[in-house]
Amino acid sequence: MSPANHYKKTEKTIIRRILAFFGMIFKAVGRFFAKAYQTGKQRFTIMLIPHSEKSIFNFRVSVFSLIFSGFLLGGVVVSFLLFSTRFSGLSRLVDQKETALEDSRSNIEAIREEITELKKVSKTFEASLKTTMNTFGVKGDVKAASVLDGGDLSSFFDVQEQSEGIGRELSELRSLREFLEQSSDDLLRVSDIMSSQGDLLVELPTLWPVEGGVGRITNYFGPEIHPFTGQWYLHKGIDIAFRRGKPIVAAANGKVVERKYDAMGFGNYVVIRHPYGFATKYAHMDTVYVEEGDVVTQGQKIGTMGNTGLSTGPHVHFEVRIGSQVVDPERFLNVKSDLR
Template sequence: MAHDTSRKNRRIQRGPGKGGWRFRKILTQRFTIMLIPHSERSVFNFQISLVSLGTLLLAGLFLVASFLYLSSVRIGTGAMVESQAEEISQSQVDLETTIREIQKVLRVAHAFDEEMVDTLNSLGVERHDAAQTSGVTRGDLAEFSDLQVVADDRAREIQDLRNLSERLGDSLEPLREIQRVLRSREELLSDIPNLWPVGGGVGRVLREFGPNIHPITGAWYIHKGTVIAAPPGSPVVASANGRVVEMGYDPEYGLYVYLRHKYGFRTRYSHLQRVAVREGQDLLQGEEIGSVGNSGLSPEPGLDFVVKIGTDVVDPAAFLKIRSRLDRRRM
């Protein structure tokens, strides 16, 4: 029994060694490959081991895989190049569109520059360009079409934009000057009695300054103001900034208010129904003085508006026409 066990153990121990030897034998086994030509030439044959054959097969598979990979990379690169070419083409189209828009902007800027010059001349404002104050001469916007010759058209377009930017920057100060002039004009207009004295612009001219027939006596007389017919109770407003210097009642003019303004102007508002101010009160142009009525010698509701410069009575229409056309039929 012990002998059989010993023999079995020896077979188990020899087993792995014998299997490994067989595997090595298979790997080192050689094969003969014969190449037989159809001609009468001699047969070519060579021997190769299984290991060498496997190595050649692996190398062949590696070459095939590498070829397929490089082919896919090349195809992908070609697609990417084609896509980039399309993007470049689209960018070129966009650039050309941008150039056309820039040319439009330059034309508009040229027209703007001409209008700016006309506006400044009409306002009596002298234009000082940054180029003149710095001693650099660039000319006007018309020279944008004749810019200095440069080798690269793109560089010229960039220079166009730079010059346009500088030119528009030069226009800022004249625009500010225009704003100052307009503000001064508005301030001047607010101090001169030129606002329609009935609120909301309602009313119509019933009798003008100068010769008229008196509505009650029927006699010719020289009217020293403008009578505006308006619904009773309509607000009467200050025609300019001023101060209430006199108010009261007169048998002919009824309830009235006098305002004193800058530059020697005085205005009178007569035939009022009521008064909403007090003597010494400062009013802004457009603020309410009272309401339209027919107090005094007035056959119908209306406002008798009188303008004086110093002691002289002047035609109110000359001032009411400053802001808008004097419509004698407006109501």
């Protein structure tokens, strides 16, 4: 037998065995389903016998019906369990949401109370802002963002004109924001004016010449009796008494133009020239820290209080001049207090 014929014969044998194997499987499956079908067709009679035994109820069911009923019952039980679990979860979620809602209501009430207090503070702030602006001569339309009834903040209570769908509290906060935005512009203008005045004040002799603002005036500007001669004379400044060694400070920015010692008069004294034609003199000092030509700033220490020259005790003689004319220093020392 040739190899080709032998190969074909072997191939046919393998195919027959495979077909036989699958045929056996199909027959086994068929027998199984046939047996199952026969078993499922079997019927059972269920009898319900009451205690009276007058009438007996019976009915027949097949195995298929029992299996179907079992699956149906199992599905109902599983569905019930799933529904119960989901319902419990939803119940807990609802409880959590209710708790969160109560907390939100409490927070809203707290916010409303804070807004009420804020409106009261806004009214006070508006009055203070108007007073400040009037003091500095600043014109501003504070009414533009008013927020209180009966005054310039009335838009806070004008709920009827609020846009539909916007809560009252939100509208009030928006009105307050607009008011504060405009107030910020007004305060910036006041700040600019105060800054410019502050720049001016440091160049004018407005600072108390004794460090810390201490001391008391023992002799005022004007006619006085000379403590040594007993004669009337014009006292050209003020005398501020305190303890010896207390620092003396420059009343304004300027340049030291004179530093001398006058044994029969002012003792150790310093003259500082300031802008706008002003000059100040500090006399009877114990020690002097500056020299002629030094540039000093307002509040800088220039020496200490003493009792040099013709003096009855530790003090500083303080003069203010405009050009060649002496003026009362108190008129300038009170400038800052008048602006507060």
